[in-house]
Amino acid sequence: MVTPNILAISGSVRAASSNLNLLKAIENRLPPGMLRYSIGVDQLPPFNPDLDQAGMPVPEAVATFRRQIADADAVLICTPEYAFGVPGTLKNALDWTVSSGSLNEKPVAAVTASPLYTGGDKAMASLLPTLKALGTRMPAPSSLCIPSINKFLSAEGTFTDNQLAAQLQQLMDHLVMRASEHSIHS
Numbered sequence: 001m002v003t004p005n006i007l008a009i010s011g012s013v014r015a016a017s018s019n020l021n022l023l024k025a026i027e028n029r030l031p032p033g034m035l036r037y038s039i040g041v042d043q044l045p046p047f048n049p050d051l052d053q054a055g056m057p058v059p060e061a062v063a064t065f066r067r068q069i070a071d072a073d074a075v076l077i078c079t080p081e082y083a084f085g086v087p088g089t090l091k092n093a094l095d096w097t098v099s100s101g102s103l104n105e106k107p108v109a110a111v112t113a114s115p116l117y118t119g120g121d122k123a124m125a126s127l128l129p130t131l132k133a134l135g136t137r138m139p140a141p142s143s144l145c146i147p148s149i150n151k152f153l154s155a156e157g158t159f160t161d162n163q164l165a166a167q168l169q170q171l172m173d174h175l176v177m178r179a180s181e182h183s184i185h186s
């Protein structure tokens with residue numbers, strides 16, 4: 001059986017990002033090679049429909065991002081919350097997938113992680129309708145807000161809260177299962 005592949009998209013572009021560290025911790029718990037990383041969302045130009053006309057070539061980074069999504073059996077988004085919303089760079093990247101339909105019918109899971117007790121819940125509340133508009137498939141459990149990420153994830157990559165760790169495991173098991181189904185049927 002072919003191992004499904006999951007594309008990880010980090011909503012943070014910081015080198016020392018806790019969301020990126022969380023993705024790495026998730027990657028270490030998956031079979032080798034299952035999780036791949038998208039290009040940085042900061043590499044995509046500002047979305048402009050004038051650069052997104054049918055039959056015209058799109059900027060190279062956009063083509064790469066779309067191809068990475070198309071090649072993935074599922075997508076995992078892990079993002080911080082900025083100013084009570086989705087980071088502009090992540091929203092910009094998602095806007096580039098509207099006309100291409102790259103995420104249409106794609107199994108997707110979304111995680112917000114924040115040092116605050118709210119866990120980035122307002123970013124999640126904004127992200128989910130966007131992903132719905134893009135045609136993603138997100139049956140529960142497909143989203144999780146992780147509060148106090150700096151305490152939850154140690155420098156060694158261990159999870160300190162058993163209940164949250166179990167929720168994250170459940171979310172990933174579910175995504176891998178849906179990725180396998182997508183892989184088989186595509």
Ligand SMILES: Cc1cc2nc3c(=O)[nH]c(=O)nc-3n(C[C@H](O)[C@H](O)[C@H](O)COP(=O)(O)O)c2cc1C
Pocket residue numbers: 012013014016017018019020079080081082083084085113114115116118119120
């Ligand atoms: C300009 C700015 C705005 C922020 N706004 C929020 C916010 O609205 N909600 C929140 O939970 N954290 C907010 N934070 C804190 C981020 O969650 C924190 O910096 C986090 O570490 C960023 O994620 P990262 O470590 O993956 O880069 C903000 C940080 C900055 C610099």
